[in-house]
Amino acid sequence: MQIDLNNPEQFTLEAVRHLLGAGSNGVHNQLRVNRGGIAWLSQVVGSRELDGLAFRLETWAAGSGCVGEQAVADERWVQQVFNALRANWPTPSSDYIDLY
Structure with a gap:
């Protein structure tokens, strides 16, 4: 699954969930x-394959429970990830976001 952050109909809290x-x-x-x-x-993680990001x-x-059933049940976590995306698109504060 993907979300187009430029499309307000796709970039929703529910889509992030x-x-x-x-x-x-x-x-x-x-x-x-x-x-x-x-x-x-x-599933390519860390600093591998960064071209185009x-x-x-x-x-x-x-x-860790950051994805899957446990993650979607945590309203605060879903909102936190949504807010991180919203705060960093289209002008990211860094190419690596670890505080959100």
Whole structure:
């Protein structure tokens, strides 16, 4: 699943909830945004394969509950991720966001 951050009909709190819910808590995940404003969960994490990225959030470790069922049940977490995306698109504060 992807979210086009340029499209207000796609960039919603509910879309972020679905994106987080689509992730597998059994593997490391990283929320990435390319220069075109497309956000997605990647299992390529850390500082690997960064070409074309506008920014990325910190890596969420496998089993941390940052994605999957546990994540979507946490309203505060979903809002926090949504706010991080909104605050950093289209002008990210850094190419790596770890405080949000």
